[in-house]
Amino acid sequence: MNPPAGATWVYALSRNLGQAGLDGLRGIGGGQVRAxxxxxxxxxxxxxxxxxxxxxxxxxxxxxxxxxELVARRHHDVVVAVAALGPALPFxxxxxxxxxxxxxxxxxxxxxxFCRALGWLADRTECGVKAxxxxxxxxxxxRTQPSARSPDGQLARPGLADHSGAAYLARRRAExxxxxxxxxxxxxxxxxxxxxxVPLAAASRLHPLHDTxxxxxxxxxxxxxxxxxxxxxxxxxxxxxxxxxARAGACEVAVTGPWPAYSFADRPDA
Amino acid sequence: MSALTTGELATRTPxxxxxxxxxxxxxxxxxxxxxxxxxxxIADVELVRISLRALVHSVTGGIAEHDGGLRETPT
Numbered sequence: 001m002n003p004p005a006g007a008t009w010v011y012a013l014s015r016n017l018g019q020a021g022l023d024g025l026r027g028i029g030g031g032q033v034r035a036x037x038x039x040x041x042x043x044x045x046x047x048x049x050x051x052x053x054x055x056x057x058x059x060x061x062x063x064x065x066x067x068x069e070l071v072a073r074r075h076h077d078v079v080v081a082v083a084a085l086g087p088a089l090p091f092x093x094x095x096x097x098x099x100x101x102x103x104x105x106x107x108x109x110x111x112x113x114f115c116r117a118l119g120w121l122a123d124r125t126e127c128g129v130k131a132x133x134x135x136x137x138x139x140x141x142x143r144t145q146p147s148a149r150s151p152d153g154q155l156a157r158p159g160l161a162d163h164s165g166a167a168y169l170a171r172r173r174a175e176x177x178x179x180x181x182x183x184x185x186x187x188x189x190x191x192x193x194x195x196x197x198v199p200l201a202a203a204s205r206l207h208p209l210h211d212t213x214x215x216x217x218x219x220x221x222x223x224x225x226x227x228x229x230x231x232x233x234x235x236x237x238x239x240x241x242x243x244x245x246a247r248a249g250a251c252e253v254a255v256t257g258p259w260p261a262y263s264f265a266d267r268p269d270a
Numbered sequence: 271m272s273a274l275t276t277g278e279l280a281t282r283t284p285x286x287x288x289x290x291x292x293x294x295x296x297x298x299x300x301x302x303x304x305x306x307x308x309x310x311x312i313a314d315v316e317l318v319r320i321s322l323r324a325l326v327h328s329v330t331g332g333i334a335e336h337d338g339g340l341r342e343t344p345t
Contacts (some may be wrong), residue, residue, distance in 0.1 A: 069290055089302055126296075207295045264298065266302055
């Protein structure tokens with residue numbers, strides 16, 4: 001099988017974007033990033049070596065941590081540069097076409113849909129909100145409340161001096177029940193924060209929670225969400241996110257952004 | 271550390287690796303997805319798993335081997 005003659009990496013779509021704004025911008029393969037126009041739409045692309053960016057080679061690269069980071073960051077850098085010039089529709093990492101012509105065909109075939117999405121995203125930006133909770137602390141706080149009741153009323157701790165098997169089992173059961181209750185409270189904390197922020201955003205999306213054992217963070221991540229907000233109200237939204245997280249009992253919160261609207265690129269009618 | 275009584279929250283300082291986690295959430299699971307006609311088509315869920323495993327390796331030096339450690343958000 002002959003290797004393909006060319007490969008075109010797609011970063012993002014924009015509207016009426018000239019080449020001038022992209023001059024000097026280098027992409028994943030180190031080449032000049034180009035504006036590829038078709039009627040009102042402009043795809044921001046780069047010609048990459050089809051040998052280096054074949055499906056197989058790219059899969060290999062993306063499973064290598066260092067290469068994955070490099071590719072992800074370069075892709076992101078270009079998307080950010082495009083988003084700085086106007087409404088931008090980011091493309092999923094590793095969208096590679098066989099030729100410019102195929103990209104133009106895509107633009108003309110789905111022009112209405114893309115234009116609608118760009119209109120929807122105009123003057124809006126993506127804000128990330130992550131929150132962490134300490135299940136033990138939430139549980140302790142709940143227990144100290146006068147209204148707090150243990151689920152089965154059997155959680156009173158036996159004295160530490162009691163070494164009998166029954167006492168051990170009771171302690172163990174109490175520990176497990178407390179842990180489950182802490183997890184439940186932590187999950188509810190995340191749900192509360194999200195429910196409070198949804199009305200303040202044009203759209204929202206929940207990302208999978210990060211395992212804090214992997215990221216080395218303390219506590220339990222209870223929320224990892226993206227919100228599409230008016231660019232002008234981003235600072236106010238960030239302030240609301242922090243306040244809401246504190247009220248819900250989170251121990252930490254991180255607000256990220258503004259991001260190009262990655263999390264909302266496929267939802268033109270949301 | 272608890273915000274329960276004071277209402278004060280610690281704000282995490284961005285860390286390069288943590289920022290990469292956020293970036294991967296977006297570039298691997300977000301963006302316009304074109305089905306067909308592309309030279310490359312990646313099953314995104316699998317890729318996210320692969321990349322997170324790679325990321326875990328890069329952050330912890332391979333300490334955290336944990337199948338099933340990825341939690342899904344409730345739907």
